[in-house]
Amino acid sequence: MNFEYLKQTDKEIYDLILLELKRQKQSINLIPSENYTSKSVLEAISSILNDKYSEGYPYKRYYGGNLYVDELEVLCQKRALNIFNLNPDEYNVNVQPYSGTPANLAVYTGLLNIGDTILSLKLSHGGHLSHGDSVNLSGKLFNFIHYEVDQKTGLINYENIEELAKNYKPKLIISGFTAYPRIIDFKKISQIAKSVEAISMADISHIIGLIIGGAHPSPFPFCDIVTTTTHKTLRGPRGALIFYKKEFGEKINKAVFPGMQGGPHENIIAGIAVALKEAQSKNFKNYAKQIILNSKTLAKLLIDNDIKLVSGGTDNHLILLDLRKFGPGRGYFIEKALETADIIVNKNSVPGDTFPPYYPSGIRIGTPAITTRGMKEKEMIKISEWLTKIIKKFAINDMPDDKEKRQIIIKEFNEKIKEDEFLNKIRKEVNDFALQFPLPGLN
Ligand SMILES: Cc1ncc(COP(=O)(O)O)c(C=O)c1O
Numbered sequence: 001m002n003f004e005y006l007k008q009t010d011k012e013i014y015d016l017i018l019l020e021l022k023r024q025k026q027s028i029n030l031i032p033s034e035n036y037t038s039k040s041v042l043e044a045i046s047s048i049l050n051d052k053y054s055e056g057y058p059y060k061r062y063y064g065g066n067l068y069v070d071e072l073e074v075l076c077q078k079r080a081l082n083i084f085n086l087n088p089d090e091y092n093v094n095v096q097p098y099s100g101t102p103a104n105l106a107v108y109t110g111l112l113n114i115g116d117t118i119l120s121l122k123l124s125h126g127g128h129l130s131h132g133d134s135v136n137l138s139g140k141l142f143n144f145i146h147y148e149v150d151q152k153t154g155l156i157n158y159e160n161i162e163e164l165a166k167n168y169k170p171k172l173i174i175s176g177f178t179a180y181p182r183i184i185d186f187k188k189i190s191q192i193a194k195s196v197e198a199i200s201m202a203d204i205s206h207i208i209g210l211i212i213g214g215a216h217p218s219p220f221p222f223c224d225i226v227t228t229t230t231h232k233t234l235r236g237p238r239g240a241l242i243f244y245k246k247e248f249g250e251k252i253n254k255a256v257f258p259g260m261q262g263g264p265h266e267n268i269i270a271g272i273a274v275a276l277k278e279a280q281s282k283n284f285k286n287y288a289k290q291i292i293l294n295s296k297t298l299a300k301l302l303i304d305n306d307i308k309l310v311s312g313g314t315d316n317h318l319i320l321l322d323l324r325k326f327g328p329g330r331g332y333f334i335e336k337a338l339e340t341a342d343i344i345v346n347k348n349s350v351p352g353d354t355f356p357p358y359y360p361s362g363i364r365i366g367t368p369a370i371t372t373r374g375m376k377e378k379e380m381i382k383i384s385e386w387l388t389k390i391i392k393k394f395a396i397n398d399m400p401d402d403k404e405k406r407q408i409i410i411k412e413f414n415e416k417i418k419e420d421e422f423l424n425k426i427r428k429e430v431n432d433f434a435l436q437f438p439l440p441g442l443n
Pocket of ligand 1: 128130177204205229
């Protein structure tokens with residue numbers, strides 16, 4: 001893809017895309033929810049399928065001209081069911097959701113009445129915004145009760161889930177998280193759901209690729225509903241899937257269209273189908289295993305360097321650094337300092353954080369994107385050294401409680417790090433290192 005037409009017709013957008021490409025090539029991306037798609041996926045999503053309206057479902061559309069689109073959507077559904085060995089008499093899948101958050105809302109609005117009770121993990125303990133946080137529509141429309149991780153171990157407290165389920169009798173119980181570094185026992189949570197006659201839903205957005213690659217237990221056949229994004233460990237385009245036991249089919253499909261959305265993005269559905277085909281390969285299994293090898297190696301090296309991790313390590317693609325020993329609210333400074341050195345992470349709350357999500361006390365990192373670029377255990381040594389050096393130097397800055405003081409300190413900090421020689425030196429090393437590992441889609 002060389003953007004030759006764009007270059008001629010819209011130089012401003014062309015230049016911005018090229019700058020972003022350069023940034024991606026020369027930086028180390030440790031954001032656990034990001035990844036790089038293949039050239040084939042990028043070709044599919046930038047195809048003329050983008051121009052087609054196809055409101056409705058295969059063979060029942062509200063527009064003409066959907067002969068090939070119908071075939072495409074059915075093929076994507078088949079690939080999605082096949083990849084988890086699902087029996088089409090038992091499960092089906094909706095491939096139209098625009099992304100993870102609307103997919104989750106479609107499940108709630110399709111299966112429940114407004115105001116019904118749902119049990120899910122709290123955002124500050126690793127849950128997702130769309131699992132009922134008060135600032136998200138999900139939390140405004142439904143009565144969410146939240147379970148937490150154990151503050152000492154950082155692990156899901158299944159007894160707590162059971163107790164809350166018995167006390168509050170939720171209609172739906174959600175498992176599957178956004179910042180949880182350990183294995184999830186989907187079977188146990190769905191058994192708890194059954195015991196209180198709740199629907200069990202797993203949101204496997206983060207770990208779908210690990211599950212397909214056999215590196216994490218599957219939520220099938222335990223869960224009634226499984227939602228997932230397609231752009232994280234699956235390495236597809238930005239989209240989502242909703243797998244459902246057939247009895248829920250009509251309600252789920254109606255909730256997606258016409259409930260939440262209009263015309264599906266068939267170019268994206270084509271890209272998802274391509275990613276699902278790629279994920280069937282032996283290479284993908286190796287990829288999933290390597291993500292975890294890299295993650296465990298990086299976690300161990302950080303622990304050896306005296307960095308505290310939530311739950312003391314990781315079983316999956318994700319590592320949550322607890323920086324509270326330096327003082328609360330330090331995640332912001334570390335994210336910014338690392339970014340100045342072209343190491344991209346995201347600041348994140350840690351369980352029991354006393355600071356708000358924009359100024360949290362932790363950092364979340366992960367290995368899916370760097371593993372796609374071909375990095376292995378050996379490369380984790382260098383990455384852990386850079387992380388440790390920067391954390392130890394910049395986590396000593398105090399983040400005040402007071403809002404006004406905070407703004408002043410942040411402004412000063414952001415000015416100072418731009419010129420920081422130590423960070424600039426590391427950035428050059430990082431750039432040389434990252435350029436040795438090509439991006440698969442756009443070189
Ligand atoms: C567990 C989980 N569910 C849902 C989502 C939402 O996905 P999207 O950003 O596509 O709306 C995310 C995104 O990070 C997630 O981690």
